[in-house]
Amino acid sequence: MEKEKKRKFAHAISIRIALPALFTILLFVTATFVIILPSFKENLLEKKREMLREMAEIVYDVIAAYEKMERNGEMSREAAQKQVLQIIADLRYGPANKDYFWINDMNALIVVHPYRPDLRGEAVPDFRYPTGKNLLEEFVRVVKAQGAGYVEYLFQWQDDPNRIVPKLSYVKGFAPWGWVIGTGLYIDDVNVEIGLIAKQLNAIATVILLLNAFLAFYIIRHTVLADRVRRIIWEERERLLTALEESNERFRSLVETTSDWIWEIDPAGAYTYSSPKVRDLLGFAAEEIIGKQLEDLVAVQELDRTSRIFKKLIASRKPFNGFETVCQTRDGRVVVIEKNGVPVFGDDGELLGYRGIARDISERKNAIEALKKSRDELHTSLEETVKSLALAAEKRDPYTAGHQMRVDTLACAIARELGLPEKQIEGLHFAALLHDIGKISLPSEYLAKPARLSAQERAIIKCHTEVGYEILKNIPFPWPVADIVYQHHEHLDGSGYPRGLTDKEILLEAKILTVADVVEAMSSHRPYRPSLGLETAVEEIRSGRGVLYHAESVDACLRLIADKRVDLTAAAW
Template structure:
């Protein structure tokens, strides 16, 4: 072929290879910067708005707590408001802990502003931002119209009164006191995050472009080399035929010297060829193997089972891998062989036999047995450790001794009833035994108090899932045990604690555990009350089915107790529990 024509063909091939690659990266960059990034920016802004709304709602609830104390007569109206202002004025959040909350009334008059104390107690109805917006009047209008909402305006940058930037705030009114509480986010923060993402995507895109370019160049080069190689093959075809004959001889030598045993059998399973390696594996000469079955050398107590399994494989006429045969060598040594084979067909397409390889896996099988024993020992150690941790928590609370074990047993029974996988039930079992481990930090007098807890004591008591999470999160369980413990008091409708999670935000194991925990707790005695009885407990989960509690778990629990007569009082010390 003329040199110029070959060059022209090579250039055409190069262009066809390179063009799709560069079009791909171009479409990638356009999609990232003109589709994905704008959506990401809007999504980020929406998340920030949701965040300030949630923070404001939380702060609003703090005001409600003080108002309740006022209504109960614990605090005077002035003292309740003073404490609320003092507490909210100290709240900070954000990366620099400079984001804050403020309070004004419906006049509007400033009640408290952490960074503008000069406005405290003053009429701010005519206070305007640099664009002339009467922002505090807008806050009042928003609350009067809809109770809560977002307002955008210009304001100083955190505690820097010389820097004025755009801001969006979420405000909510507290009607009993005529207050408005709010917090906000700075648009510049969102833009800075988007800029960082844009720069990162630009760097990634540039890297991808370089990689694709190199791959395209590599493909072009390989294509040119392939063209030259084809020319060389045509020129040396006669010589390669001779080399093929030599390669066949080398391949035969390789088969006969390889560390694996190569064999062929007919369709009845009788050996028609054996490589010399069989002598190293079993001690037999290749000629001694001919016309024998591969299962001939199985131990007498295994011969029938091995022969039947091998005959079934041969009858299928399909390739097989991983077939294990335990064989006895010539000197009586036990050898475990792993056989892989492909079928051989004659010119009429009929099965003629199999060609395969057998490998000595005796050491590997021994190692696997040792590994299995080690795993079993480790699992037993884990069970003992978990039991010790659970016992530690219950020894501080004699009134609820056995509670964690009964909850564990009921939760695992519910999980099996709904068809939950056994490997995940084992994780549920561990979490159930430890779900109240966080109570070890509670004062003993709280646990044994014969009367109901106060609001402050209840608030402290409700921290035990978070404490349990902190205790367990550094332990490398193969299941999300710490997260299950953290979420076991969450409800589907968001009324639970400590995070107020909803629906699919709650792990299924935690939803199952919540049902078991409620039923056991209500049907057991407590220091401040006698048992409410199993009927009251079942009425509670029926009333909350699909609202607070996982519907399928509630059905399973009711079926276990009412239909299958499940004994709720039975604990591990009495012979039950666990995942067995």
């Protein structure tokens, strides 16, 4: 009867301990998959929609610039439309550089489609809106009703006409020419991103679930044991010894069945104990490990490095964590093992060896490498997109072809000479490539005029910094690219433009860019004058040092030129 009461008491304690843990797990899973993940998906989709709108607005501005040249009599409508269509047909963006823009007219006929040039002057065949309406007619309806808007439909996957998938597009009307500008994204792309995040959340939730379950089990177990010990104090020695033996057996079972490989080594590094988990990790029985050393399990190419580091760790007589070793299993596979260990000392302070745990982290390492690869691919996509935008600006001013690239080279060299971190230099790099993007809106005859510009024309030219800022300000760069472009014609004494900023109001990157821009511009040819020469450019920044131009940037530039560590004769890309 007493034994049954004790069992019920222990069961009640277990429930009281387990319920909060289970409730915590339930709350976490509910919050993650019912609130956080759907909210994140909605936010991500909203950001994608906003990106589509911004990209369409950029193309709209390009078309508007050419339409303005038509209205000003600078070119015929046919010529203006031909140039615009050529630009749009070649314009790409997105992670695979395959996302594109298209144009149809208000009669629901294709004007240009990069991946379906055969559809020019035709309606899109086969693909129809789920309600039965032709999707081009739907684009026209949205434009007529709202001027611009979003449309969901089915269309081919990028350049694969045999794959039809859901797509979300943003369309905007260009009334002067009766055009509808459109670009879109594939819903599957968003779902893939959400899927990756959900997978990561699943992994985190699983780990937290296991940890909570383990902690709950641990607390329950030790609470029951503590209660049992208090009662055993008044019981005979035989029952105490029996209980201790049972406790040891349970602990041994826990060690033998844990998911981690538990090990012990002597001061020389030879294994004195190994849990059976080693068979799952390396394919060896626990008995085969006894007497071996770590060097016997390591892959040949990693032997020297691993042996040197491990001996140093043991000699330190300190705990270690996260020690990674590349081991070879019995069947020849290569796995990455992470070891954590603590030293074991005798009563006299003598080192008896180490004990610790090890686990296979091969999948985690592969996941990290995949993340790095994804990050590098995104960076490459950003680099190509920025270069495409910069190239679009230079196409408007062929006399300065290569200017932005040479300014980028010199500006980044100055920044490195000043010791700026690479992350900051990367932002300067993109700003340098785009610093004249605003010229895309300027009349071409001003850019190519073989004589000095009038005061009015110079005033218009100066607007390119503000236009560049407006183009770039809503692009979510991780650096202040738009502000750098906005400030690259400002001077320390407030005599620059467009806002007349002074020293402390100007970003360091903009100060560097100003010096690089002046040197490159003066040493290059222009429509209205031949090159003034590098010596004249050097004299200009030297005379303006500390007044117009950032002193440290000027000094760094002069050193680079004197040591011939930069080449300002590089051709355009």
